[in-house]
Amino acid sequence: xxxxxYLGHGIGLRPVHYxxxxxxxxxxxxLEIISENFMVAGGNPRRVLRDVRGNYPVAMHxxxxxLGSTDPLVLAYxxxxxxxxxxxxPAWISDHLCWSSLGGHTVHDLWPLPYTEEALNHVAxxxxxxxxxxxxxxxxxxxxxYLTYRHSTLTExxxxxxxxxxxxxxxxxxxxxVYVSAHNHGFDPRTxxxxxxxxxxGQIHLAxxxxxxxxxxxxxxxxxxxxxxxxxxxxxxxxxRVSTLIEWDDEIPALGRLLEESRRAMGVEAEAIATPRxxxxxxx
Amino acid sequence: MRPEEPPSLRLLQxxxxxxxxxxxxxxxxxxxxxxxxxxxxxVDDDRATGATRLRVYARMFLWRITDVLAEGFPKLxxxxxxxxxxxxxxxxxxxxxxxxxxxxxxxxxxxDFLRGHAVxxxxxxxxxxxxxxxxxxxxxDGPDAxxxxxxxxxxxxxxxxxxxALRLVPCHRIVDASFAVDELWQRLEEGSPxxxxxxxxxxxxxxxxxxxxxxRTVDAAEAAALRFVQRGATLADLCDELSQGGSLDDTxxxxxxxxxxxxxxxxxxxxx
Numbered sequence: 001x002x003x004x005x006y007l008g009h010g011i012g013l014r015p016v017h018y019x020x021x022x023x024x025x026x027x028x029x030x031l032e033i034i035s036e037n038f039m040v041a042g043g044n045p046r047r048v049l050r051d052v053r054g055n056y057p058v059a060m061h062x063x064x065x066x067l068g069s070t071d072p073l074v075l076a077y078x079x080x081x082x083x084x085x086x087x088x089x090p091a092w093i094s095d096h097l098c099w100s101s102l103g104g105h106t107v108h109d110l111w112p113l114p115y116t117e118e119a120l121n122h123v124a125x126x127x128x129x130x131x132x133x134x135x136x137x138x139x140x141x142x143x144x145x146y147l148t149y150r151h152s153t154l155t156e157x158x159x160x161x162x163x164x165x166x167x168x169x170x171x172x173x174x175x176x177x178v179y180v181s182a183h184n185h186g187f188d189p190r191t192x193x194x195x196x197x198x199x200x201x202g203q204i205h206l207a208x209x210x211x212x213x214x215x216x217x218x219x220x221x222x223x224x225x226x227x228x229x230x231x232x233x234x235x236x237x238x239x240x241r242v243s244t245l246i247e248w249d250d251e252i253p254a255l256g257r258l259l260e261e262s263r264r265a266m267g268v269e270a271e272a273i274a275t276p277r278x279x280x281x282x283x284x
Numbered sequence: 285m286r287p288e289e290p291p292s293l294r295l296l297q298x299x300x301x302x303x304x305x306x307x308x309x310x311x312x313x314x315x316x317x318x319x320x321x322x323x324x325x326x327v328d329d330d331r332a333t334g335a336t337r338l339r340v341y342a343r344m345f346l347w348r349i350t351d352v353l354a355e356g357f358p359k360l361x362x363x364x365x366x367x368x369x370x371x372x373x374x375x376x377x378x379x380x381x382x383x384x385x386x387x388x389x390x391x392x393x394x395x396d397f398l399r400g401h402a403v404x405x406x407x408x409x410x411x412x413x414x415x416x417x418x419x420x421x422x423x424x425d426g427p428d429a430x431x432x433x434x435x436x437x438x439x440x441x442x443x444x445x446x447x448x449a450l451r452l453v454p455c456h457r458i459v460d461a462s463f464a465v466d467e468l469w470q471r472l473e474e475g476s477p478x479x480x481x482x483x484x485x486x487x488x489x490x491x492x493x494x495x496x497x498x499x500r501t502v503d504a505a506e507a508a509a510l511r512f513v514q515r516g517a518t519l520a521d522l523c524d525e526l527s528q529g530g531s532l533d534d535t536x537x538x539x540x541x542x543x544x545x546x547x548x549x550x551x552x553x554x555x556x
Contacts, residue, residue: 106382118292213332215336
């Protein structure tokens with residue numbers, strides 16, 4: 001499946017690194033762009049994008065499809081997304097399992113869905129429509145969440161796995177989000193990872209988070225923590241090699257530090273592939 | 285008592301949206317959740333109450349928009365200070381909730397909103413400053429257009445000059461102001477102490493030249509010429525427009541001066 005092609009390890013393309021990436025062409029497997037930041041008419045963003053696209057595979061990651069919203073899909077936005085995809089020919093297009101708009105207004109955040117049959121049908125139908133318009137499969141990412149609903153009848157992992165089957169889409173598994181949500185809601189993050197259908201996970205995200213009182217917040221402003229590295233190792237053992245991105249969107253470090261984090265992900269991946277899960281369980 | 289039916293997805297989203305976009309620090313948790321019929325919907329547990337959990341979203345909604353506005357209006361933020369800017373952003377987002385999928389448009393209505401806001405009663409020039417900042421922000425990633433060069437102009441035959449279509453590059457704005465915000469802008473750029481700008485009827489031309497957005501003041505004659513050209517005009521049209529009441533020599537000098545400057549500043553687009 002095209003959403004499962006392996007491109008190795010990537011980083012997010014952020015303005016603070018534009019010059020170094022363009023001039024230095026560091027060895028990076030691929031670059032991720034936030035789609036909305038490049039859905040513009042011209043200027044520096046489009047110039048940078050043209051340049052990097054000539055040298056790297058690019059993945060488009062969006063935040064505004066609002067796949068779970070009960071508002072109609074915003075067709076003008078979808079057209080712009082399709083136009084950008086035509087220009088970029090990205091390796092993947094992804095967005096989130098959430099809702100972020102209502103009544104014609106946008107909240108610019110990733111709000112949680114109830115995991116019900118109604119929501120599943122709703123989101124699956126919308127993913128299918130988006131894929132029809134884009135002419136390609138997309139990847140859906142699990143979000144960090146801070147609340148759940150009493151009337152949910154499915155777990156998040158069952159919901160996501162079933163959505164991928166029904167809509168025939170890929171999964172972008174954010175391992176940090178699994179860890180954050182597991183802490184916030186008291187489930188075992190390995191249960192989530194184990195429920196992911198192997199052939200559907202086409203991309204992995206790793207990021208840092210913060211502690212805010214009793215809750216963990218997905219802030220993308222820290223290095224990946226040890227527990228998330230451990231969970232990533234288990235994820236690779238479960239899913240095999242999957243293209244992996246280090247997300248760092250706030251308090252962004254120097255490019256060298258970011259690449260160091262990416263190299264660490266390569267190391268953990270190699271270690272996980274070399275040591276299957278059964279062997280790791282037998283180790284003292 | 286019969287338990288309440290779970291809300292439909294639509295109803296849940298309406299309640300969630302209303303709760304998060306109306307939240308303020310002084311509303312009691314219980315009252316907040318009950319007021320939006322979410323007390324029986326959101327799970328609370330030993331780790332955190334439902335209100336604590338929902339509040340994460342309410343706070344993030346405000347913070348994210350505030351951060352984006354602060355990036356787009358750095359001078360306004362500097363003049364107001366962080367606290368007053370946050371309060372303004374909160375008022376703005378409630379009055380003008382974002383309606384565009386991209387955050388880049390979040391500040392589009394702030395200058396007009398600011399004009400009617402309490403902070404502008406004491407400092408009415410802030411609305412002019414915000415309008416200028418928004419023009420800069422908006423043009424940053426606006427459409428590209430190659431500018432007409434002097435050599436391209438010279439390559440045309442003299443008989444083609446009259447029919448030359450004058451088209452301003454799309455990345456420009458003409459901004460009217462009632463205060464000398466250009467001077468205020470300059471002092472803020474330099475890090476110099478600032479005072480309230482003097483009242484002055486100004487017209488500012490803001491445009492992007494290659495990748496850099498810049499502005500300058502224009503006098504009344506140039507402002508009128510720019511607005512005329514904005515509507516679509518040939519060089520002959522512009523000459524006719526500017527000749528009214530003046531001698532042929534004066535008109536020629538004025539048109540030559542304007543055209544030279546506009547070409548020199550990459551303001552005229554090449555091509556059809």
